[in-house]
Amino acid sequence: MAFPLLSLIVFLPAAGAGVLMCLRSDDAVRWTALVFTVLDLALAVAMLAAFDTTTHEMQFTETHPWVPAIGITYALGVDGISALFVFLTALLGWISVLASWVAIDRKVKEFMVSLLFMQALMLGVFCALDLFLFYVCWEAMLIPMYLIIGVWGGDGRVYAAFKFFLYTLAGSLLFLIGVIVLYFHGGETFDILALTAQDLPFRVQSWLFFAFLIAFAVKVPMVPVHTWLPDAHVQAPTAGSIILAGVLLKMGAYGFLRFSLPMLPEASVYFSPLMLALSALAIVYGGLLALAQDDLKKLVAYSSISHMGFVTMGIFALNLRGLEGGILQMFNHGVTTGALFLFVGLIYERTHSRSIADYGGLMKVAPVYTAFLALFTLSSMALPGTNSFVGELLVLSGGFAANLTVGAAAVLGALLSAAYLLGMYRKVALGPAIVAARYKIWDVNAREMAAIVPLAVFVLWVGLYPKPFLNVIDASVKHLLTQVHDKEGGQ
Amino acid sequence: MDPVISIRPLLAVAVAGLAALAVLLLNKREKLRDVVSPLAAVVMFAIVASMAPTVLSGGTVALRLFEILPGIDFAFRVDALGMVFATVSSLLWIVAAIYSIGYMRHLKEHAQTRFFACFATSLAAAVGGAFAANLFTLVIFYEVLSLVTYPLVYHHEDEAGWAGSRKYLVYLMGASKSVLLAALALTYHISGSLDFVPGGLLAKANASAALLTAVYFCYLFGFAKAAVMPMHAWLPAAMVAPTPVSALLHAVAVVKMGVFCVLRVVFHVFGTGLMSGLGLGIATAYLVSFTILMASIYALTRDDLKARLAYSTVSQLSYVVLGAVLLSPVAMVGGIIHIAAHAFSKITLFFCAGSIYCASGKRNISDMAGIGRRLPWTMGAFFVASLSMIGVPPTAGFVSKWYLTLGSVQAGEIAFLIVLLASSVLNAAYFLPVSYVAFFGGEGSEGLSRVREIPLVTVPLVATAILSVLMGIFPGYFLALAEGVVR
Numbered sequence: 009m010a011f012p013l014l015s016l017i018v019f020l021p022a023a024g025a026g027v028l029m030c031l032r033s034d035d036a037v038r039w040t041a042l043v044f045t046v047l048d049l050a051l052a053v054a055m056l057a058a059f060d061t062t063t064h065e066m067q068f069t070e071t072h073p074w075v076p077a078i079g080i081t082y083a084l085g086v087d088g089i090s091a092l093f094v095f096l097t098a099l100l101g102w103i104s105v106l107a108s109w110v111a112i113d114r115k116v117k118e119f120m121v122s123l124l125f126m127q128a129l130m131l132g133v134f135c136a137l138d139l140f141l142f143y144v145c146w147e148a149m150l151i152p153m154y155l156i157i158g159v160w161g162g163d164g165r166v167y168a169a170f171k172f173f174l175y176t177l178a179g180s181l182l183f184l185i186g187v188i189v190l191y192f193h194g195g196e197t198f199d200i201l202a203l204t205a206q207d208l209p210f211r212v213q214s215w216l217f218f219a220f221l222i223a224f225a226v227k228v229p230m231v232p233v234h235t236w237l238p239d240a241h242v243q244a245p246t247a248g249s250i251i252l253a254g255v256l257l258k259m260g261a262y263g264f265l266r267f268s269l270p271m272l273p274e275a276s277v278y279f280s281p282l283m284l285a286l287s288a289l290a291i292v293y294g295g296l297l298a299l300a301q302d303d304l305k306k307l308v309a310y311s312s313i314s315h316m317g318f319v320t321m322g323i324f325a326l327n328l329r330g331l332e333g334g335i336l337q338m339f340n341h342g343v344t345t346g347a348l349f350l351f352v353g354l355i356y357e358r359t360h361s362r363s364i365a366d367y368g369g370l371m372k373v374a375p376v377y378t379a380f381l382a383l384f385t386l387s388s389m390a391l392p393g394t395n396s397f398v399g400e401l402l403v404l405s406g407g408f409a410a411n412l413t414v415g416a417a418a419v420l421g422a423l424l425s426a427a428y429l430l431g432m433y434r435k436v437a438l439g440p441a442i443v444a445a446r447y448k449i450w451d452v453n454a455r456e457m458a459a460i461v462p463l464a465v466f467v468l469w470v471g472l473y474p475k476p477f478l479n480v481i482d483a484s485v486k487h488l489l490t491q492v493h494d495k496e497g498g499q
Numbered sequence: 500m501d502p503v504i505s506i507r508p509l510l511a512v513a514v515a516g517l518a519a520l521a522v523l524l525l526n527k528r529e530k531l532r533d534v535v536s537p538l539a540a541v542v543m544f545a546i547v548a549s550m551a552p553t554v555l556s557g558g559t560v561a562l563r564l565f566e567i568l569p570g571i572d573f574a575f576r577v578d579a580l581g582m583v584f585a586t587v588s589s590l591l592w593i594v595a596a597i598y599s600i601g602y603m604r605h606l607k608e609h610a611q612t613r614f615f616a617c618f619a620t621s622l623a624a625a626v627g628g629a630f631a632a633n634l635f636t637l638v639i640f641y642e643v644l645s646l647v648t649y650p651l652v653y654h655h656e657d658e659a660g661w662a663g664s665r666k667y668l669v670y671l672m673g674a675s676k677s678v679l680l681a682a683l684a685l686t687y688h689i690s691g692s693l694d695f696v697p698g699g700l701l702a703k704a705n706a707s708a709a710l711l712t713a714v715y716f717c718y719l720f721g722f723a724k725a726a727v728m729p730m731h732a733w734l735p736a737a738m739v740a741p742t743p744v745s746a747l748l749h750a751v752a753v754v755k756m757g758v759f760c761v762l763r764v765v766f767h768v769f770g771t772g773l774m775s776g777l778g779l780g781i782a783t784a785y786l787v788s789f790t791i792l793m794a795s796i797y798a799l800t801r802d803d804l805k806a807r808l809a810y811s812t813v814s815q816l817s818y819v820v821l822g823a824v825l826l827s828p829v830a831m832v833g834g835i836i837h838i839a840a841h842a843f844s845k846i847t848l849f850f851c852a853g854s855i856y857c858a859s860g861k862r863n864i865s866d867m868a869g870i871g872r873r874l875p876w877t878m879g880a881f882f883v884a885s886l887s888m889i890g891v892p893p894t895a896g897f898v899s900k901w902y903l904t905l906g907s908v909q910a911g912e913i914a915f916l917i918v919l920l921a922s923s924v925l926n927a928a929y930f931l932p933v934s935y936v937a938f939f940g941g942e943g944s945e946g947l948s949r950v951r952e953i954p955l956v957t958v959p960l961v962a963t964a965i966l967s968v969l970m971g972i973f974p975g976y977f978l979a980l981a982e983g984v985v986r
Binding site for chain 1: 565566567568573635638639641642643646653656661665668672673676677678680681683684685687688710
């Protein structure tokens with residue numbers, strides 16, 4: 009039997025959580041959590057290093073019977089698309105631990121346990137090849153996230169956590185119905201690959217498409233089911249925001265890629281104009297909302313809606329550039345927005361204010377902080393040379409190929425992002441140092457640098473040399489396209 | 500001819516980049532810090548010049564670093580057009596670096612380290628753009644240039660500085676994050692590449708005329724640094740910057756980057772064949788003619804010397820574009836060499852404005868009566884550069900205007916001949932009164948008795964005035980390059 013690398017990656021954080029429960033001192037808890045998440049990242053890197061980029065086949069697969077009576081197996085495996093997100097999840101994992109180092113000062117052990125369980129479940133979602141296993145991880149994620157927001161969040165945490173829970177649960181119930189329908193139509197199996205090979209009638213595809221759409225759209229989130237996001241982000245502690253923005257939002261888009269497109273290709277093609285229109289709406293509307301914010305964290309949160317619109321637009325352009333751009337943009341958004349939330353957290357730890365108006369002139373007192381903030385702000389607005397520009401260029405190129413009007417709307421969104429991000433940076437970093445007069449400000453310390461620098465590296469690496477990242481997804485994306493268009497062309 | 504593979508294009512960029520780093524590291528040691536920029540400028544010019552023989556003989560120097568996306572590389576290719584821009588920028592950096600030291604020291608400006616670091620980085624970006632082999636590489640340097648000049652514009656950190664720099668960034672970033680982004684994505688969608696191709700990347704493109712026309716205008720307005728109206732308003736706003744910035748960056752590096760990009764699009768993305776086939780040349784010519792005349796009229800009404808110079812720049816930039824879009828070989832040559840001619844003369848004029856400000860604190864032309872008697876070298880240089888702006892022989896401006904007028908006749912477009920002549924009259928109308936007032940204006944405005952030339956400021960401006968005349972007498976180098984582009 010092959011070495012169960014994926015199981016190790018998925019269960020290592022859970023094991024870490026188990027170890028944490030036996031510890032007493034807060035510092036021991038922090039260091040142990042860090043060690044486990046760093047080890048997990050090392051395993052994910054090893055996985056990527058051994059990853060064969062020439063094939064779209066699932067790799068590192070593991071299959072064990074679980075409930076054979078109803079066709080449930082414990083099956084893990086990754087293709088190019090999921091491998092990239094396993095890596096992203098592991099990357100943000102230890103950064104979340106670092107971001108919580110001093111920000112979380114009560115019930116540290118419980119917090120870290122939730123965080124590590126969360127990570128295990130997220131990795132499970134990306135690795136699962138069994139629909140039942142996928143669904144279990146997908147649903148179970150709600151619990152630690154609910155706790156992270158509801159227990160360690162800001163003043164409005166209970167409301168925000170409840171809203172988050174309700175929205176995602178409502179979406180998930182439709183997903184469950186979809187799963188059951190798939191199970192009976194697809195020969196009573198939960199094997200994702202077997203289900204993908206099925207040829208479902210168009211009517212069934214359409215119904216399933218809408219069931220999945222609602223479930224995934226809530227996660228992405230797409231307008232108009234986005235309203236949980238600003239509350240959840242703003243109330244969540246920094247680590248919660250990083251995970252929400254960095255990984256959780258990607259799960260909706262991952263759902264489209266893993267289920268909607270390959271399993272329901274005719275419906276995906278048929279409804280793609282609708283999806284493109286919804287994406288354009290999210291891009292522009294999210295941008296306008298971000299423009300109106302005077303709360304730093306809300307601004308970043310709303311910008312996520314706009315940027316995730318680019319992702320769904322790329323996916324439903326249903327061409328090579330669009331899809332590769334969309335997936336690359338998922339990764340980029342994880343890195344960049346994760347970093348921005350980290351930065352919001354850092355400044356909040358110093359000022360206990362999130363109001364942009366309180367921050368003016370930060371460059372004078374915290375030059376390193378503002379220099380890196382500039383990098384991530386520019387990355388978020390997709391300046392040429394940064395990671396997001398490569399993704400944006402691909403998405404727009406694919407979007408224009410699919411529909412000129414939708415492409416034009418997306419360009420408007422890009423303009424909006426420049427407006428709110430540059431405006432934010434100017435108000436926060438430049439001008440007279442009013443922030444130093446009100447609060448005690450210190451520049452970033454070594455621990456904080458350790459969290460920032462890796463993210464900065466990815467901003468420039470993907471921006472100037474995205475090839476290794478595109479190589480990972482390339483074969484899988486091309487295969488996905490043939491799945492969509494061959495079946496559709498077969499009609 | 501196969502391109503010569505060489506690391507020199509990268510070296511030229513790296514020199515300025517490293518200079519910026521050195522300036523930052525030498526923050527506390529002012530004397531040593533101030534030596535870095537002129538030294539780096541000389542080295543950079545030498546590297547650029549070392550590639551000139553290859554380019555003049557019709558070759559190119561290339562360096563491909565790595566692939567970004569299929570069809571898009573991060574790569575340099577030094578050709579004749581890039582050589583014009585790079586020569587002008589690196590040569591004038593030497594002079595401007597010395598001038599900046601004199602200016603900043605004399606006025607005891609704050610944040611000099613930031614100033615010199617950003618200044619050096621701007622040059623790295625300008626030369627990087629000049630040597631870029633494709634739109635992707637070009638746009639990276641284009642945006643870096645926007646960003647690093649931003650702190651130079653808000654340098655004084657007063658209300659005017661914040662307001663001016665805000666407008667600066669809104670225009671430049673707004674244009675590039677909207678129409679330019681759309682143009683790039685559409686070009687990549689249509690052709691699957693962003694490379695500069697002699698004869699035009701899109702020349703054989705399979706796309707509708709309407710779409711190509713839209714893409715073209717997205718480029719024209721997207722490259723807002725070219726300041727084609729209505730995308731010009733950032734340039735007068737940028738005049739809140741210290742004068743060396745206005746001189747080298749907002750008369751040479753930044754604005755020339757704009758027109759350089761437009762020329763790249765005309766020659767190497769669309770190509771002259773497609774331009775005339777779609778009727779884009781003539782449409783653009785009318786558009787920029789409007790800019791030429793309107794900006795000159797604005798300039799007439801400005802009493803602030805730097806503002807007058809800024810509007811004059813807006814007008815003169817459109818000369819470059821006009822020459823290119825007339826699409827006749829002679830006019831194209833005229834447009835290309837006007838990049839150099841305007842650079843030498845306009846930098847002189849800005850240097851003079853800075854010299855006057857350093858020596859007397861005066862900005863408004865109406866306050867400068869009689870100042871020529873106190874600052875004879877400065878105002879003498881100003882007069883020479885004015886003549887070049889108007890296009891009087893034997894100055895540089897005469898050569899480029901000669902080619903432009905001849906070219907518009909060759910293209911059979913008499914309307915633009917009239918535009919050029921009318922504009923020359925306007926140039927005379929807003930430049931000559933400055934010299935007149937300075938030399939023959941009423942006896943002594945008050946407080947001029949202690950005004951005298953500042954050597955470190957005056958020497959560079961005399962040098963650039965001489966350059967303006969030299970280029971008028973020996974235009975061979977730039978003509979040869981320009982003919983290399985048109986060929």
